[in-house]
Structures are given as C-alpha cells and as structure tokens.
C-alpha cells in the first residue's frame with residue numbers, strides 16, 4: 001500500500017506558501033539591488049559582487065545555498081551578506097503567515113503579493129531614495145486585475161472592489177501630489193518625489209479612496225515624528241560637529257516618505273475600517 005494519492009495534509013499549503021515565498025524573496029533580492037540602478041532583473045545571471053563568479057542555480061537556492069556555502073562565495077571565499085537569506089526568510093514567513101491566516105485563498109495571495117511589493121519599496125526608498133516603476137506598475141495592474149478576479153470568485157476581503165480601486169488610485173496619487181506641492185511651497189525645496197505619487201496610486205487601488213487618505217495621514221504623521229525626533233536632531237549634531245562655533249546650518253536631509261507610507265498602508269488594510277469607524281463614532285456622530 002502507498003499513501004502517495006492521499007489528500008494533502010494540513011501542512012501541505014502552508015509549506016507551499018513558505019517555499020514559494022522564499023523563491024519570491026530571492027527574486028526580491030535581485031529587484032532591490034538592480035532596479036535602483038536601472039538594471040534588468042532578467043539578465044545577466046547573478047554574479048558575486050567581489051570576484052564576478054557567476055552563481056550557478058545550485059548555489060542560488062533560497063535559504064539553503066547560503067547555509068550550504070557557509071556564507072562564503074565558492075569563487076573567492078569572501079563572505080556573502082546575511083541580508084540575502086534574511087530577506088528570503090522574511091518574505092517566506094510573510095507568505096506563510098498570509099496562508100495560515102486566510103487559508104489557500106485569493107485574499108492570502110493578494111495580501112502576500114502586496115506585502116512583498118511594499119517591503120521592496122521600503123528597502124529601495126530607504127537605501128536609494130527610489131521607488132522603482134517595476135514595483136508600482138506591476139502592483140497597480142495586479143491589484144486592479146485581482147479586484148475583478150475577486151468578484152468572479154465571490155471573494156470577500158478588506159481590498160477595494162474594482163470601482164473603488166480605480167477611484168482609490170486617483171485619490172491616493174492626487175492627495176500625495178497635493179501634499180508634496182504644499183510641502184514644497186512651505187519648505188522651498190522638493191519635499192516629495194514622483195515615486196511617492198506612484199506608490200499612493202498602488203495603495204489607493206488596494207484600499208479605496210477613504211482609506212487611501214487615511215494612509216497619507218498616517219504616513220505623514222509617522223514621517224513627521226521620525227523626522228523631527230530622529231533625523232533632524234542627528235543632522236543638527238553632525239552640522240555642529242563640522243563647525244565648532246555651532247553656527248553650522250544643517251541642510252535638511254531628504255525624507256524617504258515611502259518608508260512610512262508602505263507600513264501605513266498595511267496597518268490601514270488590516271485596521272483601517274476599525275479606525276475610521278472609531279473616529280466617526282467618537283468625533284463626528286456625537
């Protein structure tokens with residue numbers, strides 16, 4: 001007797017989600033390292049940045065290869081950054097979490113993909129002040145197509161329906177463009193990049209108009225707190241260190257706003273309706 005044809009056990013879909021997530025995480029490594037430099041993610045094959053050793057497929061297996069190679073390039077024996085397997089693990093756990101929470105559903109798939117895109121945007125915006133079109137163009141198309149798919153599959157979720165998705169994309173992009181324009185007028189310098197506009201189109205498509213505005217508000221609040229609390233004092237201190245008399249005028253550092261908008265969007269996806277309901281019952285209806 002063999003149990004080869006037995007129905008899959010409870011572990012089956014979570015395991016698939018984890019392994020698939022690890023592969024997506026591996027691809028995300030390629031995206032976040034190449035897109036900020038306008039390089040293709042398809043070719044050339046990955047090489048060791050130190051010796052140029054071309055990495056064969058069996059040295060490129062997510063999580064496994066880094067451990068098997070003992071974190072060293074097989075060509076030059078220089079260490080391979082733990083950032084690579086760490087990102088693979090984070091994405092794998094994210095996909096696993098989506099499966100465990102929503103089951104093997106379209107909603108789990110949509111949450112996992114959106115979370116992966118937003119994570120990639122946080123990384124490139126934090127490291128290069130860039131929000132690549134690769135993330136946002138794919139994200140916008142993906143969200144609108146899956147909004148239609150959700151109707152056909154009768155899948156109810158926190159994501160906006162197709163009409164709200166399109167209205168949300170316009171609202172999100174418009175709101176952040178206006179915020180950036182006013183910020184620019186107030187600060188007399190560029191306050192926000194066009195990447196933030198494309199990011200908010202994606203977020204607005206996922207959340208719809210009302211929750212898109214809530215995300216801009218949350219992202220701005222989060223950004224202002226971090227900017228005034230951490231970035232500005234640190235910058236002042238550095239400027240003072242340069243000029244002993246302390247008169248050094250600190251140049252305002254750029255704020256990678258996407259770093260705050262992306263997690264804001266995830267919080268609003270999960271808790272936005274609760275927050276809006278709380279706000280309206282407390283401050284408007286009474």
Ligand SMILES: [Zn+2]
Pocket residue numbers: 048049050051052053073074075076077078
């Ligand atoms: Zn090498």
